[in-house]
Amino acid sequence: MTSSPTRRAPRRTDALTRERIVAAAVELLDAAGPDGLTFRVLTERLATGPGAIYHHVANKGELLEAATEAVVAEALAADPDSPAVAADSATATAPAHRGPEPTPRQRIRALALGLSDAIERHPWLAGQFAAQISRGSRLPATLRIFESVGRQVRALGVPESAWFVATSALMHYILGAAGQNAANSAAARELGPGASRTAFLDATATDWEGLDPEEFPFTRAVADQVRRHDDREQYLAGIDLVLAGISALRQSAG
Amino acid sequence: MTSSPTRRAPRRTDALTRERIVAAAVELLDAAGPDGLTFRVLTERLATGPGAIYHHVANKGELLEAATEAVVAEALAADPDSPAVAADSATATAPAHRGPEPTPRQRIRALALGLSDAIERHPWLAGQFAAQISRGSRLPATLRIFESVGRQVRALGVPESAWFVATSALMHYILGAAGQNAANSAAARELGPGASRTAFLDATATDWEGLDPEEFPFTRAVADQVRRHDDREQYLAGIDLVLAGISALRQSAG
DNA sequence: ACCTGAACACCGTTCAAGT
DNA sequence: ACCTGAACACCGTTCAAGT
Numbered sequence: 001m002t003s004s005p006t007r008r009a010p011r012r013t014d015a016l017t018r019e020r021i022v023a024a025a026v027e028l029l030d031a032a033g034p035d036g037l038t039f040r041v042l043t044e045r046l047a048t049g050p051g052a053i054y055h056h057v058a059n060k061g062e063l064l065e066a067a068t069e070a071v072v073a074e075a076l077a078a079d080p081d082s083p084a085v086a087a088d089s090a091t092a093t094a095p096a097h098r099g100p101e102p103t104p105r106q107r108i109r110a111l112a113l114g115l116s117d118a119i120e121r122h123p124w125l126a127g128q129f130a131a132q133i134s135r136g137s138r139l140p141a142t143l144r145i146f147e148s149v150g151r152q153v154r155a156l157g158v159p160e161s162a163w164f165v166a167t168s169a170l171m172h173y174i175l176g177a178a179g180q181n182a183a184n185s186a187a188a189r190e191l192g193p194g195a196s197r198t199a200f201l202d203a204t205a206t207d208w209e210g211l212d213p214e215e216f217p218f219t220r221a222v223a224d225q226v227r228r229h230d231d232r233e234q235y236l237a238g239i240d241l242v243l244a245g246i247s248a249l250r251q252s253a254g
Numbered sequence: 255m256t257s258s259p260t261r262r263a264p265r266r267t268d269a270l271t272r273e274r275i276v277a278a279a280v281e282l283l284d285a286a287g288p289d290g291l292t293f294r295v296l297t298e299r300l301a302t303g304p305g306a307i308y309h310h311v312a313n314k315g316e317l318l319e320a321a322t323e324a325v326v327a328e329a330l331a332a333d334p335d336s337p338a339v340a341a342d343s344a345t346a347t348a349p350a351h352r353g354p355e356p357t358p359r360q361r362i363r364a365l366a367l368g369l370s371d372a373i374e375r376h377p378w379l380a381g382q383f384a385a386q387i388s389r390g391s392r393l394p395a396t397l398r399i400f401e402s403v404g405r406q407v408r409a410l411g412v413p414e415s416a417w418f419v420a421t422s423a424l425m426h427y428i429l430g431a432a433g434q435n436a437a438n439s440a441a442a443r444e445l446g447p448g449a450s451r452t453a454f455l456d457a458t459a460t461d462w463e464g465l466d467p468e469e470f471p472f473t474r475a476v477a478d479q480v481r482r483h484d485d486r487e488q489y490l491a492g493i494d495l496v497l498a499g500i501s502a503l504r505q506s507a508g
Numbered sequence: 509a510c511c512t513g514a515a516c517a518c519c520g521t522t523c524a525a526g527t
Numbered sequence: 528a529c530c531t532g533a534a535c536a537c538c539g540t541t542c543a544a545g546t
Contacts, residue, residue, distance in 0.1 A: 130381060134381050138461075147469070147471075150473065150476060154472060161479070162495075164488065166495065168430075168434070168492055172427045173427060175426075175430070215401070218401050218421075219397065219400060221417075222421070225417065234419055234422075237419045244498070245495040245499025245502065248502055
C-alpha cells in the first residue's frame with residue numbers, strides 16, 4: 001500500500017533548499033495569484049511538511065519578499081548597469097557590447113519596459129511592490145529598482161538636489177502604470193482565451209461612457225481614447241512626460 | 255445569569271445599517287491596520303453575529319471597498335469641484351467662494367495634499383489604492399480620484415490626446431509618493447511615541463549609507479539628502495515636476 | 509426582512525519527536 | 528542540522544433556525 005503504483009506527489013530527490021522553496025512559490029504565485037500560495041499546496045508540491053519549510057524561511061512574508069526579489073533580480077539583469085548584474089559579474093553569458101553606448105533616456109525606457117514585462121508575466125508583483133512601498137521598510141526588491149532608476153537619473157545630468165524627487169517620480173510612474181496595464185491584461189485574459197486586449201478596453205470604454213455625466217464628465221470624455229489605446233505606446237509616452245519634467249527642472253534649478 | 259451585571263458588549267440600540275458597519279470597519283482599520291479588520295472583532299464591536307453583517311455586505315472585499323470609498327469621498331469633499339461634492343450639492347455647510355478662483359495648478363496641489371492627508375490618517379488606504387489599481391477593475395474610489403485629477407488636467411489646457419497620459423502620470427505620483435510618505439510616518443510612530451519623523455529619516459539614511467558601495471552607489475549618494483528631507487516640500491516638488499512635464503508636452507504636441 | 513450563532517473548510521504557525 | 532506531521536488558534540463564510 002505504501003508503494004502502490006498509483007500516481008502520487010513525486011518523491012523529493014534533491015535536498016530542500018531555500019532556492020527550491022522560492023522557485024516553487026513563484027510558480028504557485030504565477031499560476032494562482034497571491035491567494036494561491038499556501039503552505040498546504042507548497043508542502044504538497046515540495047513533498048514535505050510545513051516544518052521543513054519553516055526551517056528555511058521565517059514566515060510567509062519572508063517567502064513573498066524572497067519571491068519578489070528573485071523575480072526582480074531577473075528583470076533587472078537585462079540592464080547591464082544594474083546592481084543585480086554588477087553583483088553577479090561572473091556570468092559569461094551576458095552580451096558584452098553591441099553598437100554604441102545607449103543614452104540614459106534609452107536605458108530608462110528599457111528599464112521601464114523590462115519591469116513592465118516582468119509584471120505582465122508575474123501579475124502578483126504589482127501588489128507586492130505596492131505593499132513594499134506603502135509599508136515603508138525599503139526591502140531589497142524595491143531598493144534595487146530605486147537604485148537602477150536613480151543611476152540613470154544621475155546620468156541624465158540632473159542636479160544632485162533633485163535626484164530624490166526625480167527618481168521617485170519616475171519610479172512611481174513606472175511601477176504604477178505597469179501595474180495598471182498588467183491588470184488590464186489579466187482582466188482581458190479572464191474574459192476568455194480568445195477575447196483580446198482590445199475587447200476588454202472596449203468594454204471598459206463602454207462602461208465609462210455609461211457613467212453619470214454630472215459626476216464623471218472627464219472620465220466619460222476620455223473613454224473613447226481608451227478604446228483605441230496602445231498600452232506600450234501610452235506607457236512610453238508617460239515616461240517621456242516625466243522625463244520632460246525632469247529636464248525642465250534641470251534647466252531651471254540646475 | 256443571562257442578565258448578569260458584569261460588563262459586556264454594549265447592547266445595540268440603533269438598527270444595523272451598511273453605513274454603521276462601514277464606519278466600524280474604518281475605525282478598526284485605523285486602529286489596527288488591514289489585519290485588524292476581522293469579522294470576529296467586527297461582530298463584537300457591533301454586538302451581532304456574522305450573519306447580520308453578511309446581510310448588508312456581500313463579503314470582506316466589498317467591505318474594504320466601501321470603507322475605502324467612504325474615506326476617499328470625505329477627502330475629495332475638500333475640493334469644491336469634486337464629483338463627491340457635486341453629487342451631494344445639498345450640503346449648505348460648504349464654503350461658497352472666498353477670494354479669486356484658484357488656478358488648476360493650485361487645485362492639483364490642494365487635491366494632492368488632501369489625498370496625502372487622508373492616507374496619513376488612514377495608512378491602510380495606500381495598500382487599498384494599490385490593490386484597486388493593480389486589480390484593474392476601476393472601482394469607485396480610484397475612479398473618483400482619476401476623475402478629480404483629470405478635470406484639472408483638462409483645465410490646464412492639455413490637448414485632448416494627452417489627457418489620459420497626463421492624468422495617469424499625475425495620479426500615480428500623487429498616490430505612490432503619498433503612500434511612501436505615510437509609510438515613513440507610520441514607521442516613525444512605531445519607533446516610539448517621542449521619536450520624531452526626523453529620527454526615523456536619520457535611521458534610514460544611516461541604513462542606506464551602510465549599503466554595499468558596489469551594488470548601491472546611487473542610493474548611498476542620495477542617503478544624506480534623505481536625512482534633511484521635508485516630506486511635504488519634496489512631495490510638492492514632485493507634483494511640480496510632473497506638471498512641468500505636462501506643460502512641456504502641451505507646447506510640443508499642442 | 510432582518511438577525512442569531514453554531515458549524516465548516518481552510519489558513520499560517522508551532523513543536524515534540526524522529527533521523 | 529534537517530525534516531516529519533499532528534495539533535493549535537484563528538480566519539472568512541454558510542445556513543438552518545428564530546423574530
